[in-house]
Amino acid sequence: MNWLEFSNHSTVSLAELPVLSVSQLRHSIMMRCREQGWRPMAFFGCRRDDGVRLFAILADDDHAALHAAAADFFAGEYEYESLTPQLPGFGSFERELFEQTGIKPAGHPWLKPLRFPRDAASGKKKTDYRFWTLAGESVHEVAVGPVHAGVIEPGHFRFMCTGEEVRHLEIQLGYQHRGIEKMLRQGDIRTKAVLVEKIAGDSCIANGMAFAGVLETAAGVKVSPRVQAIRTLALELERIALHLSTLSGLATDIAYLPGSTFFGATRTYVINSLLALCGSRFGFGLIRPGRVNYDLMPELVAEWRRTLTMVLDRTVTMGESMFNQPSVLSRLEQTGVLNAADAAAIGMLGVTGRASGVRRDVRADHPFSYFKISPIVKITLAGGDVFARGFLRYLEARRSLQYVLTLLDALPEGGLATAVPAPAPNSLTVAAVEGPRGEICHTMLTGPYGECRWYKLQDPSLINWYGLALAVRTEGISDFPICNKSFDLSYCGHDL
Amino acid sequence: MVEKMGIMAGNIVLLLVLPLVMAGVIRRVKAFWGGRKGPCLRQPFFDLVRLLRKGEVIGSSSTWVSRAAPTVSLAAIVAAACLVPLAGGRAIISFDGDFVVFAYLLALSRFSLVLAGLDAGSSFEGMGCSREVIFAALVEPGFFMIMAALAGWAGTPSFAAIMAMLPHSVGGLWIINVLAAIGLLIMMLAEGSRVPVDDPATHLELTMIHEVMVLDYSGPDLAYILYGTMVKMFLIGALAANVLFPTVTLPWGWAAAVFLAAIPAEGVLVGMIESLMARLRLSHVPQFLFVMPALGLTLVFIVIMAWEKMI
Numbered sequence: 001m002n003w004l005e006f007s008n009h010s011t012v013s014l015a016e017l018p019v020l021s022v023s024q025l026r027h028s029i030m031m032r033c034r035e036q037g038w039r040p041m042a043f044f045g046c047r048r049d050d051g052v053r054l055f056a057i058l059a060d061d062d063h064a065a066l067h068a069a070a071a072d073f074f075a076g077e078y079e080y081e082s083l084t085p086q087l088p089g090f091g092s093f094e095r096e097l098f099e100q101t102g103i104k105p106a107g108h109p110w111l112k113p114l115r116f117p118r119d120a121a122s123g124k125k126k127t128d129y130r131f132w133t134l135a136g137e138s139v140h141e142v143a144v145g146p147v148h149a150g151v152i153e154p155g156h157f158r159f160m161c162t163g164e165e166v167r168h169l170e171i172q173l174g175y176q177h178r179g180i181e182k183m184l185r186q187g188d189i190r191t192k193a194v195l196v197e198k199i200a201g202d203s204c205i206a207n208g209m210a211f212a213g214v215l216e217t218a219a220g221v222k223v224s225p226r227v228q229a230i231r232t233l234a235l236e237l238e239r240i241a242l243h244l245s246t247l248s249g250l251a252t253d254i255a256y257l258p259g260s261t262f263f264g265a266t267r268t269y270v271i272n273s274l275l276a277l278c279g280s281r282f283g284f285g286l287i288r289p290g291r292v293n294y295d296l297m298p299e300l301v302a303e304w305r306r307t308l309t310m311v312l313d314r315t316v317t318m319g320e321s322m323f324n325q326p327s328v329l330s331r332l333e334q335t336g337v338l339n340a341a342d343a344a345a346i347g348m349l350g351v352t353g354r355a356s357g358v359r360r361d362v363r364a365d366h367p368f369s370y371f372k373i374s375p376i377v378k379i380t381l382a383g384g385d386v387f388a389r390g391f392l393r394y395l396e397a398r399r400s401l402q403y404v405l406t407l408l409d410a411l412p413e414g415g416l417a418t419a420v421p422a423p424a425p426n427s428l429t430v431a432a433v434e435g436p437r438g439e440i441c442h443t444m445l446t447g448p449y450g451e452c453r454w455y456k457l458q459d460p461s462l463i464n465w466y467g468l469a470l471a472v473r474t475e476g477i478s479d480f481p482i483c484n485k486s487f488d489l490s491y492c493g494h495d496l
Numbered sequence: 497m498v499e500k501m502g503i504m505a506g507n508i509v510l511l512l513v514l515p516l517v518m519a520g521v522i523r524r525v526k527a528f529w530g531g532r533k534g535p536c537l538r539q540p541f542f543d544l545v546r547l548l549r550k551g552e553v554i555g556s557s558s559t560w561v562s563r564a565a566p567t568v569s570l571a572a573i574v575a576a577a578c579l580v581p582l583a584g585g586r587a588i589i590s591f592d593g594d595f596v597v598f599a600y601l602l603a604l605s606r607f608s609l610v611l612a613g614l615d616a617g618s619s620f621e622g623m624g625c626s627r628e629v630i631f632a633a634l635v636e637p638g639f640f641m642i643m644a645a646l647a648g649w650a651g652t653p654s655f656a657a658i659m660a661m662l663p664h665s666v667g668g669l670w671i672i673n674v675l676a677a678i679g680l681l682i683m684m685l686a687e688g689s690r691v692p693v694d695d696p697a698t699h700l701e702l703t704m705i706h707e708v709m710v711l712d713y714s715g716p717d718l719a720y721i722l723y724g725t726m727v728k729m730f731l732i733g734a735l736a737a738n739v740l741f742p743t744v745t746l747p748w749g750w751a752a753a754v755f756l757a758a759i760p761a762e763g764v765l766v767g768m769i770e771s772l773m774a775r776l777r778l779s780h781v782p783q784f785l786f787v788m789p790a791l792g793l794t795l796v797f798i799v800i801m802a803w804e805k806m807i
Contacts, residue, residue: 142619142702149699164623164778253703255695255775261530327692327773330780477623478778481700 003032003058003067008366009213010066011220011429014445018069022054022080025071029056032067033087039347041066041432042443043093045101046454051075052101055456057430057443061365066430073103082108089347092462115174115495132170134160139167142477146175153491157480164476169469176495181457189444189452190215190420193288199457200493201282202245205231205238206435207457208287210442213368213431215289218423218444223290224414225373230292232370233407234274234283235433236400241270242436243351243397244315246488250390251322253482254331262318269311273304291417305408312401319394323387332387336483338471339384348467349460350438352487355392356384356467362434369433373412376403384471386479389486422450437461437490459493503748507582510755515723515730516540518763522690525767540726547719555712557617565612566713566720569605573724573731576601580731584751585659585744592654595643599636602687605724606632613709620701624708627778631693631705634785635686641792642679646672646739648799655735662742672798673739679791680736681762686785688729691770693781703778733762 006012020028032038038058045052051074058067073080082105083090094105095114105111110132118125134141139162146154154175160168180199184192196211197204209231216223244267251259271281278286278294286292296304322328338348343356353360361378363371379395381388423429423446432441438460445454468487472480520537527534555562578588579598587594610629613621647653649672650661662673686693689706701708710721737758743751776784 140619140622142623144702149701251774253698253700255691255698255770256773257526257530257771261532265531325774327776331774331777335777476778478703480702 003028003069005065005067006430007064007066008362009217009368009431011217011424011427012068013424014426014428017428019053020069020071022071022073025054025056025069026080026083028069029058029083030086032058033089036060037062038067040087040089040093041439041441042430042456042458043090043097044443044454044456045073045097045103046445047101052078052103054097054103055428055443055445057441059366059432061360064366066366068428068430073101078102079104079106081106082111084108088345089463091346091466096462113174115177117174131158131172132160132168134167136162138162155491159477159480161477164478166472166475166477166480169472169480171465171469173465173491173494176492178492178496180496181455184455184457185452189423189455190289194284197284197287199496200459200490202242203238203435203437203440203459203490203493205234205283205287206433206440207442208283209235209369210431210433210440212287212289213433214429214442214444215420215423216418217431218427218429218446219421220424221290221418221420223418224416225370225412226295226414227292227416227418228370228373229407229412230294230296231287233296233404234277234286235369235435236404237270237274238283239436240311240397240400240404241267241274242488243393243400244270246393246485247319247322247390247397249485249488250332250386250482251328253485254328256322256325256328259318259322259328262314266311266314266318269307273307276300276303290420295416296411301408301411305405308401308405308408312398312405315394315397315401319398323391323394329387331482332390332486333383333385335386335479336471336475336486337383337385338467340382342470343384343467346466346470347463349463350434351392351396351436352389352464352467352489353438354378354380355388357382360439362432362439366432368431370407374403374407376400386482386486423452425450435460437488437493438464440493457496459490459496461489461491461494464489465494503584503586504588506748506752507584507586507588510582510752511577511727511730514734514756514759515726516544518730518733518759519726521760521763522767522770525764526771529767529771544719544723547714547722548716550715552713552715552717555616558612558615558712561615562612562712563717565608565615566717566724568608570720570724572601572605572608573727576605577727577731579655580734581655581659581738582734583743583755584746584748585656585662585738585742587655590654590656592652594654594656595647595658596640596653598655599639599643602728603632603636605728609709609721616712618712620708620711623702624704624706624711627705628709631686631781631785634782635683635788638679638785638788638790638792639683641789642676642795645792645795645799646676648796649802659738659742660744662739663745672795673742675791675795675798677736677740679788679795680732680739681765682785682788682791684729684732684736684762685766685769687732688725688766690729690766692773692776692784695775730759733759737762 004017038060041059042057045054054071056069084094094108097103099113112130142159144157146156156172158170159166196207199207244263248260248263274283275281338356340357343353343358348358359380363376364378381392425446425448427446429444432439441458443456444452447453472483519540524534576598579594581587610625613625646658650658689696694705741754743754
């Protein structure tokens with residue numbers, strides 16, 4: 001069968017979308033993922049009058065192509081054979097599908113709710129919440145959270161240990177669920193930019209770019225290169241800020257004081273640069289569909305160049321000193337290893353995936369915005385340990401700083417605003433953006449009047465949390481905090 | 497007699513003030529390396545006063561064991577403090593075998609806190625207790641070996657006799673003083689739950705050793721525990737200072753001056769270690785602590801060789 005092929009940031013008509021039987025779709029996904037190396041980018045069900053339509057959007061990273069197909073479920077036949085046993089990368093997608101639509105992937109190894117404390121089939125609140133259990137004389141359980149010490153988002157971690165050794169970690173999230181997808185479906189989608197920025201504060205620019213990308217492509221509008229350049233600059237600053245903040249946190253957690261204070265202080269310069277541009281350190285209010293609200297004036301360009309050169313200098317100084325310090329290396333190396341085979345199997349995304357040898361970076365694989373004009377080369381490490389994740393963040397922050405400084409020297413001209421009409425009717429639009437943590441994918445389905453029928457958000461954390469659970473197996477429980485910090489995943493991005 | 501009373505009073509003042517100064521110095525040094533100004537030196541004192549004036553929250557699952565433990569722990573440490581030679585190598589109480597009592601008073605203090613940790617019935621605290629006991633079991637033999645070697649050298653098993661003997665080793669065997677002091681400083685880091693063994697500044701329960709064991713305490717009980725840890729660090733630091741700079745022969749005023757310089761210097765050392773290196777991985781902590789018994793064993797051999805007139 002043929003899948004509908006298209007590219008990142010593009011719109012296709014729903015009339016062209018192949019709609020198959022469920023077993024055909026399942027078989028085809030299996031073939032493509034196993035033989036051609038495709039991977040799930042979005043996998044969700046959209047409720048219709050007579051049932052549910054399942055959309056599968058697979059990405060072919062080697063050929064910069066996306067592929068879409070769909071299958072219909074009719075009331076009373078909400079069951080199919082799960083893909084997860086053969087393709088573990090579908091684990092979270094199928095749990096989400098089950099929770100949101102009630103379609104049951106039969107044979108799913110651990111089909112429990114992803115975000116809600118209720119049973120997906122009956123809709124009733126669950127009182128006996130299942131967790132993995134481990135039996136044996138020396139086994140003990142340690143439950144951490146959802147309330148943590150310090151200012152940390154809520155999440156429940158349950159460790160099954162023998163002595164100090166972790167045998168299994170089960171992560172239960174959902175405490176930050178705010179119903180963002182539901183709110184996006186209510187009212188005119190073009191007014192939702194503010195809501196989208198609040199999905200996760202540290203991925204505000206990335207989500208804003210994906211959202212703007214969806215609305216612009218769906219309406220057939222192209223923004224000027226200058227708008228693209230300003231958005232891309234902001235996206236890279238957001239990445240640099242998060243990477244520096246993670247490095248600072250990593251140093252704090254191993255009690256390495258210089259890294260903790262130096263990286264933390266350096267990050268402030270980066271987010272203050274965004275503040276100087278748009279009045280918000282996180283970039284709230286900068287990106288709107290069709291435009292950016294603030295222009296990079298020549299004085300600001302000069303100031304950014306000065307500040308960011310200094311930031312690059314400080315980052316290199318501290319990075320070289322920290323990653324050459326024996327006590328730091330002894331703490332980070334061979335801790336929390338997520339090997340390449342596991343990482344590839346569960347479909348790890350973003351910087352944590354690249355640290356385990358998964359060569360995936362939307363900026364390079366499916367270029368968008370200014371990366372089409374000025375490409376960036378992805379960096380991959382093979383280690384998969386805490387060191388690889390920390391060091392890769394340092395390397396990426398450095399590369400992004402260099403990219404930003406180069407771009408500042410040759411900022412293109414152009415208008416700041418383009419009018420965005422209503423989206424094309426009966427269409428499917430996909431926009432993926434490489435956020436600080438990895439691929440953020442927004443998908444919109446429109447109805448006959450160009451109204452938004454369904455809006456699907458996909459944060460890399462949905463996939464990557466499972467990577468953390470694998471990385472801490474057989475690790476000492478006291479090393480969990482630095483493993484967790486090296487992944488630095490989003491709770492609210494996952495919970496939506 | 498009056499002079500003796502004066503010295504004793506002076507030593508008691510040192511005992512009350514210096515632990516707080518040491519804690520303050522460590523904070524200042526860490527702040528300096530972090531590029532901050534840091535709190536004033538009296539801040540640990542203010543912190544304790546604040547805690548003493550606060551109310552307490554007591555877990556519903558805990559029993560009288562938890563209530564009694566901080567008091568017992570602090571009492572044991574204060575009793576141990578009476579045995580340790582301070583400025584001029586003089587202790588408040590001194591008798592044969594006092595260093596054995598000293599070690600067991602520290603153990604009693606730890607034992608009461610471990611019981612309280614288990615009493616709280618939380619998985620965190622159970623984990624902390626197990627780590628605390630394991631690491632203490634590695635430190636204690638090291639302490640005994642070092643003291644046995646020193647006692648063997650001095651000929652009598654008491655702190656006072658050892659302190660009186662130490663200056664005589666200066667001529668040929670400085671090595672005894674240096675090795676013993678290094679061993680005691682490692683013990684100080686371990687007992688005081690400092691980097692690289694433990695991280696007193698962390699908020700991550702899963703990585704803590706000492707802190708997680710006393711997670712349930714608040715108010716005055718927490719103040720007792722914090723003060724107890726400061727005094728314990730000071731006592732071991734004082735032993736190390738006395739071993740490295742024997743002051744028995746000096747007049748008390750000079751001895752006190754040496755002491756007043758040595759204890760903050762140790763605070764600076766601890767602060768530097770905490771500022772410039774990362775904490776050890778938990779599974780590597782025993783390797784670090786094994787240095788102590790190794791040093792103790794070396795000392796024992798050196799003393800035996802000295803007896804046999806081989807060196």
